[in-house]
Amino acid sequence: MSFIDWSDSEEMLSLLLEYVEDERNCAQADKRRHRFLSGLVGELSELEMRIATVPGPERVELLRSIVATVDEEYADDPVVEHLAACLVELERIDNRRGDGSVG
Numbered sequence: 854m855s856f857i858d859w860s861d862s863e864e865m866l867s868l869l870l871e872y873v874e875d876e877r878n879c880a881q882a883d884k885r886r887h888r889f890l891s892g893l894v895g896e897l898s899e900l901e902m903r904i905a906t907v908p909g910p911e912r913v914e915l916l917r918s919i920v921a922t923v924d925e926e927y928a929d930d931p932v933v934e935h936l937a938a939c940l941v942e943l944e945r946i947d948n949r950r951g952d953g954s955v956g
Contacts, residue, residue, distance in 0.1 A: 862904060862909070862912065862943055862946055863901075863904050863905060865942060865943070866897070866900065866901050866904055866939070867901060869935060869936070869939045870897045870898060870901055872932070872935060873893050873894055873897060873932055873935075874894055876890055876931070876932050877890035877893075877894055885926075886927070886930070889924065889930075890932065893919070893923075893936075896919045897919070900912070900915050900919070903915075909943070909946065909947035910947060912947075913940065913943050913944050913947055916936070916940050916943060917940055919936065920933070920936050920937060920940055923936070
């Protein structure tokens with residue numbers, strides 16, 4: 854069993870991305886949801902590539918902007934709930950550090 858460090862924003866974002874990719878792969882029959890999830894995978898992949906160099910407050914804002922652009926049609930989608938939970942956790946990490954450090 855591997856240990857997940859929930860205080861590590863990079864690991865947390867990687868797990869979120871993996872979850873969204875899995876959901877996208879399962880959504881082949883629902884073309885609209887598949888397209889929605891593909892867009893999220895693209896945005897989250899871009900954020901994941903940049904997260905190590907982005908200060909805490911900025912990464913929170915980047916994820917917040919992704920959440921804010923979700924079409925209302927998918928507001929109740931489980932993926933969006935996970936996005937929101939990840940955002941809350943990143944905010945908690947950032948507030949706990951209080952210094953805007955990366956990591």
